[in-house]
Every structure is written in structure tokens, then in C-alpha cells.
Amino acid sequence: MTRKAALPALVLALVLAAACGGAAAPAPSSSPSPSSTAPRPAPAAALRVGHLAWVSVSVATLWRSPSSPRAVDAPALGRPVRIERWLGAMTLTERRALNGRADTQALLGDRVRVVDLRPGWAKVVVPDQPTPLDARGYPGWVPRRQLTAVRPVRTPRVATVVERTPWLRTGDSAARPLFRVSFGTRFPLAAAGHRYVRVHLPTGGVRRIARASVALHDRGTPALPTSRTDLLVSATSFAGLDYLWAGASGFGVDCSGLTWLSYRVHDVRIPRDASAQWAAGTPVAHPRVGDLLFFGDPVHHVGLYAGRGSMVHAPGTGQQVQMAPAARDDFAGARRLLP
Structure with a gap:
């Protein structure tokens, strides 16, 4: 996926109401409620500019601006987030219109850095998603309620x-x-x-x-083996999943979200967008399984080479992740990002 200029904002009161609410409340506890005489718990840590925070919902969408979401996007703005309801409610036209509104997604527990705060919203960068847009990580706006400033438990x-x-x-x-x-x-x-x-x-x-x-x-080791065969298995596991502009989760992916997410579980950190993946890779004349294939001039599409002249890719809105021939008229070249 390659970013384009933002579309005109269509802001409705319903979206603003869904997005407001300040810092996320603590998760409900299954223990009995304390009595009125019991000590009150310490207030949750507040989000602060320049400090770290962590995603507190299953998938947080990063928006181009606080005015980018539409009424149909309300299920994606809450806590808990209603991703499946959101995706099910959008028409094909509304899915296409995410281009210029949303840019990427971050997963539950992902670390972000807060760079700006507005009522109900936090602008963050995602360090695990490299991009030329910001040296600190991928930038975007997230509802405050979808973040926590409390440092998570760290285990071996x-x-x-x-x-x-x-x-x-x-x-x-x-x-x-x-x-x-x-x-x-x-x-x-x-x-x-x-x-x-x-x-x-x-x-x-x-x-x-x-x-x-x-x-x-x-901690610090790959979840799955860093081999070309295993990487291909991860990518093909998304076959049949709907394309989603800005998608980088098991609920929906765009073309570079598919490659970024597949590489992630094998502990290979690559840029988030297709054009940045192209720039970061080493050119190869004869791709091997797991290398990335790029298309367009300028580059706007990417797929993962599956061998024997085929690739796994997320073609576009209205289509699903699929295996397809790698030979296309707009082929730009292959790049290697594996160690």
C-alpha cells in the first residue's frame, strides 16, 4: 500500500461522541467491589506527550487526523473495539474511502509513543512499523480510550x-x-x-x-522459525481474508500489511508500506520463496514470492488474499529483506 493525499473530512457528531472520553478506564475486575471504607486505588497513569503508551484494544486503527473517521467508523473507535461489526457495516464504497483516512493498525499490547494530545485523541508513532514518514515510527491518531499509559508486565x-x-x-x-x-x-x-x-x-x-x-x-526470540518455508506458511494462512486499506491484522490486511504482519511473527522487522519495503530491500534478479515482489511505477503494490512463478498477495478492496501468478506487466522488481 502506498499513501495518498488525505480526502476531505466528513465529521459527524456521532463519531466525535464515540471518540471522546479521555484516557482509558481500567479493565473491570472479577473480584468483589471494595467497601466504601477501603482505600481507593491509585488513579490510572495519564497519557503524556513524549512518553510511551500501549494499545489496550484488540486492534487500534491509526487515523490521518481526529476528523478522519465517519459515522460508519464508530465501532472502530471504542473500547472494546468492535472490528467485526465495523467491517460488516461498511459498503464497498465506504471501504474504498478509507484511503486517505486511515493509514495502519496496531495490535493489543503494541508499544507506541505519544507525540501530541487533543481532547479524546492521541497522536502516536509506532516504533515497530518503520516508515520514512517519521524516524520514530508510523504516525497516526488513536482515540485515547484505546491506549494505556501503565507499563505492562514483563515476563521472560x-x-x-x-x-x-x-x-x-x-x-x-x-x-x-x-x-x-x-x-x-x-x-x-x-x-x-x-x-x-x-x-x-x-x-x-x-x-x-x-x-x-x-x-x-x-522474549527476544522469534515466535516461529525464521525460514523461507515457514514465512510462506504464515502468509498463505491469510488466504481468503478480505483486503482492508490500512489493515495490518487478522481481521483484514492491505498488500503491505500482509507482508509486514507475516514477517512480524518470524521476528523480521520491515517497513510498513510497499514503497518503503521496496526502498529497504536488496535487489535480487532471481527471487526465492519469501522475497518480496513489487509492482507499479512508482511502486504501489507488493506480494510475497511463493516459488514457481506465483505469489501470495492482497490485491485490493473487494478482493481477498490469494495465490496468483507473479508475472504482471507492471512488475517493478524483487527485493530481499530476510537476513
């Missing part, structure tokens, strides 16, 4: 989600479903069981997720 072991959108569940033995989380989400590991693992949330508390939905690994 991590549980990384390796299925598209598995359920996060209550922390008790009932393991009731709460909401879905995305492929690539990283949780500090609290305990590992045979059927479920227990993980720490950035908002506090411990929840459960199916053991089969995550890869357990030491």
Missing part, C-alpha cells in the same frame, strides 16, 4: 498469537470468550497449561487463550 516468556483471530477468554476455569485477538499479538506469559495458557493483558489482569492458538517462546 511470551505467547504470540499464530492463528488469525482466536478468542481471548476469562482467566477463570470457565474460560468464557471475551473478544477476538489478532495474529501477531504478543502477550507476556503467566502460565502454560495443556489446553489453555494464561497471559497478562496491558490493562492488567490475566486471561486465557487456547494453547493451540499461540507459540510460546523466550
Whole structure:
């Protein structure tokens, strides 16, 4: 995906109401309410310009400006975020109109840095999404309620989600479903069981997720092997997923969101957008599985080479992630970003 100029803002009161509310409230507790004579808990840490924060919803969309969202985008602005409701409500025309409104997404627990604050909104940069737009990380506006300033628990072991959108569940033995989380989400590991693992949330508390939905690994190591074959398996696991402009999650991806997210679980950090991925890669005349193929002049599309003249890619709005022939008239070249 290559960024284009912003579209004129269409702001409705409904969107503003959904976006306002200040810093995110603490997650509800399953413990009994304290009595009126019990000490009051310390107030949640406030978001501050220049300081770190963490995403506190399953997927936070980064908007071009606080006035970019429309009425139809209200489900994407709350906490909890209603990603599936949002995607289901948009028409094809409304999906296309995300171009110029939204730029990328960040996942639950992802670290961001706050660079500006307005009522109900925070401008952040995402360090794990390199971009020429800002040396600090990918920039965009997020509703304040979708962030927490409380530093999350840090554990030696991590549980990384390796299925598209598995359920996060209550922390008790009932393991009731709460909401879905995305492929690539990283949780500090609290305990590992045979059927479920227990993980720490950035908002506090411990929840459960199916053991089969995550890869357990030491902090600082890849969730999945950094091999070309394994990278291809990750990319093809999104086959049939709807294209979503600015999408970088298991709920929807754009072309560079697919490649960025696939590389992420193999601990290979690449730029977020197609043009930046092209600029960062090493040119190769004969691509191998896992290398990236680029299209357009200037470059505006990317796919992951699958071997034998084919690629995995997210073609465009109204289409799904698919395997397709790599030979196209607008082929620009191949780049290698693997170590």
C-alpha cells in the first residue's frame, strides 16, 4: 500500500461522541467491589506527550487526523473495539474511502509513543512499523480510550498469537470468550497449561487463550522459525481474508500489511508500506520463496514470492488474499529483506 493525499473530512457528531472520553478506564475486575471504607486505588497513569503508551484494544486503527473517521467508523473507535461489526457495516464504497483516512493498525499490547494530545485523541508513532514518514515510527491518531499509559508486565516468556483471530477468554476455569485477538499479538506469559495458557493483558489482569492458538517462546526470540518455508506458511494462512486499506491484522490486511504482519511473527522487522519495503530491500534478479515482489511505477503494490512463478498477495478492496501468478506487466522488481 502506498499513501495518498488525505480526502476531505466528513465529521459527524456521532463519531466525535464515540471518540471522546479521555484516557482509558481500567479493565473491570472479577473480584468483589471494595467497601466504601477501603482505600481507593491509585488513579490510572495519564497519557503524556513524549512518553510511551500501549494499545489496550484488540486492534487500534491509526487515523490521518481526529476528523478522519465517519459515522460508519464508530465501532472502530471504542473500547472494546468492535472490528467485526465495523467491517460488516461498511459498503464497498465506504471501504474504498478509507484511503486517505486511515493509514495502519496496531495490535493489543503494541508499544507506541505519544507525540501530541487533543481532547479524546492521541497522536502516536509506532516504533515497530518503520516508515520514512517519521524516524520514530508510523504516525497516526488513536482515540485515547484505546491506549494505556501503565507499563505492562514483563515476563521472560511470551505467547504470540499464530492463528488469525482466536478468542481471548476469562482467566477463570470457565474460560468464557471475551473478544477476538489478532495474529501477531504478543502477550507476556503467566502460565502454560495443556489446553489453555494464561497471559497478562496491558490493562492488567490475566486471561486465557487456547494453547493451540499461540507459540510460546523466550522474549527476544522469534515466535516461529525464521525460514523461507515457514514465512510462506504464515502468509498463505491469510488466504481468503478480505483486503482492508490500512489493515495490518487478522481481521483484514492491505498488500503491505500482509507482508509486514507475516514477517512480524518470524521476528523480521520491515517497513510498513510497499514503497518503503521496496526502498529497504536488496535487489535480487532471481527471487526465492519469501522475497518480496513489487509492482507499479512508482511502486504501489507488493506480494510475497511463493516459488514457481506465483505469489501470495492482497490485491485490493473487494478482493481477498490469494495465490496468483507473479508475472504482471507492471512488475517493478524483487527485493530481499530476510537476513
